[in-house]
Amino acid sequence: MKGQLATPHHSTYDVIIIGGAIMGSSAAWFLTQMPDFDGRVLVVERDPSYENSSTAHTNSCMRQQFSAELNVKISQFAADFVKNLPEHIGDARVPEQTIQNYGYMYLADTEAFAQTLRENQSVQLAAGAETQLMTPDQIAQNYPFYNVDDLVLGSINLKDEGYWDGGTVFDWWRRSAQDHGVEYISNEVVAITKNAAGTRVESITLASGEVVSCGQVVNASGPRANRTAAMAGLDIPVEPRKRFTWIFSAEQPLDRDLPLTIDPSGVHFRQDGPKTYLAGCPADPDPAVDFDDFHMDHSRWESHVWPIIATRIPQFEAIKVVTEWAGHYAFNTFDQNAVLGPHTEVENFIFLNGFSGHGLQQSPAMGRATAEWLTYGEYRALDLSPFNYARIPNNTPIIEKAVI
Structure with missing residues (x-):
């Protein structure tokens, strides 16, 4: 360099x-x-x-699950670019790249949000995505670690959706x-x-x-x-809005990849490594912050994020934070x-x-x-x-x- x-x-x-x-x-x-x-x-x-x-x-993630067709197409180009990075850059030194396709799992606990997922899927399929809708029983069958008692519907896409470098x-x-x-x-x-x-x-x-x-x-x-x-x-x-991220390990790791799960609460969590997971959420309240304010709100994990994760995935009742950080969204109000x-x-x-x-x-x-x-x-x-x-x-x- x-x-x-x-x-x-x-x-x-x-x-x-x-x-x-x-x-x-x-x-x-x-x-x-x-x-x-x-x-x-x-x-x-x-x-x-x-x-x-x-x-x-x-958090370096990619998804096709948007409600606007243009946003879907934007991500599709990104997926092609990443998967063919050496060819696009035109340099033999560039390493091959992949997308870890564990997908995004949107979870709906109301009929209104379930209908939104159905409408979004229609847009996504028309644009060439492979989004699948899942009933609570189907979610439980494919991902038995979730607590699905309060759920109405789920939405996931396993093509070009997940983590990339x-x-x-x-x-x-x-x-x-x-x-x-x-x-x-x-x-x-x-x-x-x-x-x-x-x-x-x-x-x-x-x-x-x-x-x-x-x-x-x-x-x-x-x-x-x-x-x-x-x-x-x-x-x-556009203003800086603070977003928190935690990497954690579990006393009882899951036996399969954890999709990037968007809980109805707004907390999201996913697979991060072979034995670690990532969780994220905004501040509450969520005001604009100073450009140099990267202070962590440690109470956010204890009082909000951890209880939500443990409720959605009971196997994660015993988890330990490995590292954490605060970053900024360039938030378009x-x-x-x-x-x-x-x-x-x-x-x-x-x-x-x-x-x-x-x-x-x-x-x-x-x-x-x-x-x-x-x-x-x-x-x-x-x-x-x-x-x-x-x-x-x-x-x-x-x-x-x-x-x-």
Whole structure:
């Protein structure tokens, strides 16, 4: 991996990407794959260790079970990309990747939510997914460790749904992007300057003092998206929301893989390793937090998560936390879906934000779409225009029922 300098080599770039985590690196790499793009690209990353990034704190899962067809297709492209990573990157050093297909198991304890699962399955099947609906008896037969007494219906898909190694994909996007001439620097954007009319970004100012001109600028700054937009006098409804993760072991491990189980309570848990499991949930209440607030709420495990897990899987009554962490969702308060494309008035300020916990699995399609927009001014492989920023001032949210 090439080292990152603090200052750019040039005073002007065709594209400046603010944020070098998985979204910024995906867009940068896909730009290098556009046959009609030959511009100069700069990626500015404030923390090249990525220690506190959403990318570093991800649970690295992928699913097809969305209620919006476009979100299903986005994940299908991600699955293909991951399973064929060496071919896509075009580098023999890239290791083969797989998806651990234990699936997501949505559990409904009300008829209303069961009906939502039925409606979602119809969308998923039409898009080519293999989602199966399961009665409580069928769940008990296939997964006898669950307590199904309160359940009405379950939904699971065992194709291209489960865990994948997002860190490896991220690493090779960065490596390959740099090999193809993308410049990464360890610095921070502290100001954005527009033209006199306010219709275009002309330059960014770095914390080290350099003023760098740009043709287009991409906001890929994760939970800090609104701070970056504000430097250009813009606003985006994205804020950092805290999410907790625990890795635990069980005194009596299960005799088969544990699907990523979405309990009706909102707590989710899944297989993590041969003898360990992962659980996660939001804070309660769930406000925006400071960008640097990664404090764990230890009482959340004892009073909320553990009792729910032990109730759903009685075999997990005796479990022990191995490690834990808090990370941030880049939470889109408008509709919990991605915000893409140009601002409606500042035409060369491009959004790549607001993934609300879906970012890792959506990064291949979103990076490709952003690269297409930067190159052609349109989406070509998959039309992601419904996610464009314009829907926010137009008050036309995308309804996605399957948000975890």
